[in-house]
Every structure is written in structure tokens, then in C-alpha cells.
Amino acid sequence: MTHLWDRLAEAKSRLKPIQSKYRVLFEDPSQPDAPAAVLVPDPNWMAAALAGGILPPIETYLRDRDVPDGQPKEHPYAEPIGPMTEEQAIEYLIQKDISPAVWRDYAGNRCILRIVPVELIPSDRSFRNAWRVNQDTEMAA
Amino acid sequence: MSTIVAANVSDGTVSIPTTYVTNGSAKAWVNFNGEGTIAIRQSLNASSLTDNGTGNYNVTLSSALQSDEYSIVSGSTDNLTNGSDMCTAAPLTSSSCRVIGFYTDNAGARDILYSCAAIHGDLA
Numbered sequence: 001m002t003h004l005w006d007r008l009a010e011a012k013s014r015l016k017p018i019q020s021k022y023r024v025l026f027e028d029p030s031q032p033d034a035p036a037a038v039l040v041p042d043p044n045w046m047a048a049a050l051a052g053g054i055l056p057p058i059e060t061y062l063r064d065r066d067v068p069d070g071q072p073k074e075h076p077y078a079e080p081i082g083p084m085t086e087e088q089a090i091e092y093l094i095q096k097d098i099s100p101a102v103w104r105d106y107a108g109n110r111c112i113l114r115i116v117p118v119e120l121i122p123s124d125r126s127f128r129n130a131w132r133v134n135q136d137t138e139m140a141a
Numbered sequence: 142m143s144t145i146v147a148a149n150v151s152d153g154t155v156s157i158p159t160t161y162v163t164n165g166s167a168k169a170w171v172n173f174n175g176e177g178t179i180a181i182r183q184s185l186n187a188s189s190l191t192d193n194g195t196g197n198y199n200v201t202l203s204s205a206l207q208s209d210e211y212s213i214v215s216g217s218t219d220n221l222t223n224g225s226d227m228c229t230a231a232p233l234t235s236s237s238c239r240v241i242g243f244y245t246d247n248a249g250a251r252d253i254l255y256s257c258a259a260i261h262g263d264l265a
Binding site for chain 1: 168210
């Protein structure tokens, strides 16, 4: 199996980058005073995710979190998965690049993670360090 | 995908060990817009950019490095004609690094229009 880095480099030469129409807005429960963060998918990564045959299973990244530095990691040589939809790719990216404390372990009653269209992220960053995830619900009880 | 196994590479005049190329090549790089609508312009081996706040970004890699003991070279400018801002970068983990943008005069954090970083190290 070729190394993941080799597959990514080859894909970059072959695939056209795709700017995602989604962003992931999230707060870290371990840093309650920190502003909300925004996850921005990489265009080349998104193209590879949609094309398939390049990225490893997300489970390999999750297991590699517990592998100490210097020890062999699973994700570079794992068998790649098939193509994904953009929505599946965003869910993959959340599990890969955001701490499980946000998307898996949080037991509070605030909404701390939202997948939103890029248009809903303010382009005026004058008060960037005051951003919070909007708690308004879309539907009444 | 085929593989060329060679101890040295040469341009016909100068010859160097192949390890200079494999160990000296950047394993990841990114160029992103840190103002307005944050977006990655171009990259290699990056999976995402996290906007943590004003002038504060994380770059996460697709294929991790062996450890967090790698080197990052970063650069930035807010104005291509009269650049007056800087950024610095440092490893966080074997698969992510932090990029901070700031003013050159008072060192306060600020968003940077053109930010870039390149990572050299050993792949996992």
C-alpha cells in the first residue's frame, strides 16, 4: 500500500481543488472563555475525499490519537476508503480534526457544534474574539 | 505507482544523495487568507484550517509527522506593496501546528491577509 502522503501528492496533481460550502462552528468545553472556533476544510483534501481511493478510514485516525509519538501509526498505510459526499466529508473532518471532547464526550445542555453554510459565518471580524455558537433553535417546542 | 530506487541524483554535473531530496522536501505547506472569509488558497498535506480567533489559526495535516519535533517556516503580509505584519508558527502535535499573526509595531494579534507556512520533518 502506498503511503498516504504519496496518494495526496498524486491527487493534488490530478484533482481540481474544491472549496467547501460548509464551515463547522464549535466551542471547546475545556476553554469556556475562548471564542468559538471555525473549522475550514482544505480544498485539496475535500477534492480527495469526494474522489475516493485516497483517504484512510476515519477509525484509523481515532486509534492513532492514542499512539505515542515515534511509534508506527495506522493511518498512513491503511486501505483507502471510497468516495464520499461533501456532507460525509464534513462529518469525517469533524471526527478527525476536532477534539472528541467537543463532538463525542460533551454532556452539557448548550449547543457547542454546528455545521453551517459558509455564508452564515460573519466576514466582519471586528469582534471576532466575542463569537459564540448561536443558541437560537430553528423550531419552537 | 512505480518507484525509482537510487542512492544519488545528478544534473549531469553535481550529484547529491537522494536523502537530501527525501529528507529536505517540505512534507506540508499552506497558503491561506486570514481575513474576512477565512479560506485556504493552496496547500499540500493539509486537511483543514481552524480559525481560533483574531490572528490565531491551527493548521491540521492529513498525513502526520513522526512527532511534534519538526520545523516550520512561516511568512505573511497584509499588504503586498507595503507589508507591515508578521506571523509565527510552532508545532502543537505531530499532525497540527499553530500560526499566529501580529503587528510588527506593538505585537498585538491581528488577522493576516496572506499567511503561509511550510513544514519539514519525518513522516509517520
